[in-house]
Amino acid sequence: MAPPAPAPPSHPPHTATVAGVPVDTRHWIGGERIASAASPASATAATFTDHSPLDGAPLAEIARGGAAEARAAVAAARAAFPAWAATPPAERARLLHAVADGVEARIEDLAAVETADNGALLRSHRRGVMPRVAHNLRYFADRLLALAHDDFETRGHTNHVTWDPAGPAVLITPWNAPLMLASWKIAPALAAGSTVVLKPAEWTPLTASLFADIAHEAGLPAGVLNVVQGYGAEVGEPLVADPDVRRISFTGSVPTARRIAATAGAHLVPCSFELGGKSPLLVFADADLELAADLAVEQFDNAGQVCLAATRILVEESAREAFLGHFLDRVAKLTQGDPRDEATDIGPNIHPRHVERVDGFVRRALDAGATAITGGGRNTGLAGLAGLGGLGGLGGLGGNYYLPTLLTDVAQDSEIVQEEVFGPVLTLQTFPDGDEDEAVRLANDTRFGLAATLATGDRERADRVTARLVAGTVWVNCFFVRDLSAPFGGSRASGIGREGGDWSFDFYCDLKNTVTAPKGWARHG
Numbered sequence: 417m418a419p420p421a422p423a424p425p426s427h428p429p430h431t432a433t434v435a436g437v438p439v440d441t442r443h444w445i446g447g448e449r450i451a452s453a454a455s456p457a458s459a460t461a462a463t464f465t466d467h468s469p470l471d472g473a474p475l476a477e478i479a480r481g482g483a484a485e486a487r488a489a490v491a492a493a494r495a496a497f498p499a500w501a502a503t504p505p506a507e508r509a510r511l512l513h514a515v516a517d518g519v520e521a522r523i524e525d526l527a528a529v530e531t532a533d534n535g536a537l538l539r540s541h542r543r544g545v546m547p548r549v550a551h552n553l554r555y556f557a558d559r560l561l562a563l564a565h566d567d568f569e570t571r572g573h574t575n576h577v578t579w580d581p582a583g584p585a586v587l588i589t590p591w592n593a594p595l596m597l598a599s600w601k602i603a604p605a606l607a608a609g610s611t612v613v614l615k616p617a618e619w620t621p622l623t624a625s626l627f628a629d630i631a632h633e634a635g636l637p638a639g640v641l642n643v644v645q646g647y648g649a650e651v652g653e654p655l656v657a658d659p660d661v662r663r664i665s666f667t668g669s670v671p672t673a674r675r676i677a678a679t680a681g682a683h684l685v686p687c688s689f690e691l692g693g694k695s696p697l698l699v700f701a702d703a704d705l706e707l708a709a710d711l712a713v714e715q716f717d718n719a720g721q722v723c724l725a726a727t728r729i730l731v732e733e734s735a736r737e738a739f740l741g742h743f744l745d746r747v748a749k750l751t752q753g754d755p756r757d758e759a760t761d762i763g764p765n766i767h768p769r770h771v772e773r774v775d776g777f778v779r780r781a782l783d784a785g786a787t788a789i790t791g792g793g794r795n796t797g798l799a800g801l802a803g804l805g806g807l808g809g810l811g812g813l814g815g816n817y818y819l820p821t822l823l824t825d826v827a828q829d830s831e832i833v834q835e836e837v838f839g840p841v842l843t844l845q846t847f848p849d850g851d852e853d854e855a856v857r858l859a860n861d862t863r864f865g866l867a868a869t870l871a872t873g874d875r876e877r878a879d880r881v882t883a884r885l886v887a888g889t890v891w892v893n894c895f896f897v898r899d900l901s902a903p904f905g906g907s908r909a910s911g912i913g914r915e916g917g918d919w920s921f922d923f924y925c926d927l928k929n930t931v932t933a934p935k936g937w938a939r940h941g
């Protein structure tokens with residue numbers, strides 16, 4: 417996203433109250449709160465404004481990082497690295513559990529602030545997402561203690577494999593699941609003994625700041641976790657280019673990944689990329705079509721802003737009408753509205769510019785001959801509704817609500833079938849009865865390869881089709897069943913590398929094999 421033109425430096429307030437929760441809006445560097453205006457080297461304005469997707473209301477003035485803050489944060493992470501790397505694993509694990517305790521104690525605050533900031537459902541944040549943040553920390557703490565330090569023999573010599581901490585890691589995260597996705601990176605990096613600079617997305621910086629407080633209160637030493645805020649072009653690029661950085665983990669868009677990879681390549685810094693998707697939902701005629709319709713409607717979760725979403729529905733021709741009937745029944749029961757309301761199923765999209773982008777995809781598809789079976793535009797009926805009130809002073813609902821949309825009559829090579837929309841927009845195509853080859857061909861025919869979902873009543877078909885799908889994760893008759901022990905990531909343009917389990921430690925560590933001869937000690941006394 418292009419940053420707006422810099423405004424003259426100012427002296428902004430350092431805290432904002434969001435959904436009743438005070439949030440410090442400065443960077444967190446080397447165990448101190450730092451305002452950008454405090455850095456004479458910063459070329460940018462002191463702050464940028466963070467708006468709520470619910471109603472467009474300004475939530476906070478956020479310290480706006482630049483090259484100076486990036487340098488300071490990496491320097492702090494580098495200074496803290498030797499001591500943190502030398503901290504015994506059991507103590508690192510204890511501290512991560514203490515941070516998890518802190519997250520659990522503040523689930524209500526984190527959930528309310530995240531919903532105000534990114535517009536995802538409050539009930540999901542309370543009951544699913546924030547508990548998962550704590551779980552992620554606990555999981556990697558425990559996994560650290562269970563890491564296999566292999567010992568084996570070669571012609572009488574012993575091989576001993578160790579997981580050495582790699583050094584400062586830059587973690588760059590997106591806005592669709594801000595703290596959850598950040599915790600996937602923070603937890604294994606810290607467990608592995610690496611120190612961290614986190615840059616949250618500029619549209620959703622708030623929970624990262626709360627997390628810095630929680631980690632500090634839990635006893636994490638200064639400089640082990642640093643948080644710098646701001647735009648990718650201003651603070652993300654200097655972070656990635658810093659020669660003291662040893663790892664870069666990024667979740668976001670393909671074009672940004674390309675830029676990061678080019679910069680990291682110059683320093684030969686390993687990158688982990690979790691990027692977009694255009695995943696298929698394959699519905700065979702032998703499937704439980706009610707279940708298939710449930711799976712399809714799930715793709716509207718988080719207003720479609722989920723990289724894993726199976727946005728291309730591919731149905732066997734003879735099952736089309738029955739499937740569609742079940743699907744439309746379910747869509748009619750969805751409630752779109754204020755994400756703080758327990759009854760809401762679909763909240764707003766993140767930002768007016770993003771809604772414009774989503775709508776652009778739909779308009780161009782309709783112009784090219786697509787038919788909207790349902791939806792097809794903004795939900796203008798919500799614009800005048802009053803908000804719930806009392807939660808941080810947010811007022812009426814704004815214009816970021818997009819109708820759950822299903823488009824058909826779309827060509828396989830069209831933009832709407834090939835490009836990630838990242839909104840509540842699905843396409844429907846069919847394949848001829850009995851033509852499994854064509855189903856697989858359509859499923860694999862994009863540049864992505866993040867995930868795929870399959871609805872079928874035939875186990876052998878499931879095995880056959882799964883083996884031919886290009887995807888990091890395949891779900892059979894289910895969706896979004898996630899386990900941190902599983903490898904997670906994408907093939908092709910959906911990413912590089914895998915997170916989860918020991919794969920995360922592979923990334924944040926330099927593995928070392930020490931080979932020791934069976935004799936020779938005596939010579940040196």
Ligand SMILES: NC(=O)C1=CN([C@@H]2O[C@H](COP(=O)(O)OP(=O)(O)OC[C@H]3O[C@@H](n4cnc5c(N)ncnc54)[C@H](O)[C@@H]3O)[C@@H](O)[C@H]2O)C=CC1
Pocket residue numbers: 417588589590591592615616617618646647648649651652653656667668669670672673675676690691692693722723836837838
């Ligand atoms: N896989 C996923 O979960 C996500 C995919 N996306 C995809 O990306 C599209 C655009 O979303 P954006 O927010 O614009 O994604 P983006 O890739 O521009 O931003 C993601 C993160 O990268 C940072 N960034 C941007 N440019 C950078 C640079 N040159 N160097 C270092 N860091 C940089 C941003 O500040 C943010 O923290 C979405 O519509 C969707 O298609 C976006 C968010 C999450």
Ligand SMILES: O=C(O)/C=C/C=C(\O)C(=O)O
Pocket residue numbers: 592593596597667721722723724898
């Ligand atoms: O919650 C998970 O396990 C995975 C979430 C991934 C996203 O929401 C994403 O990157 O879009």
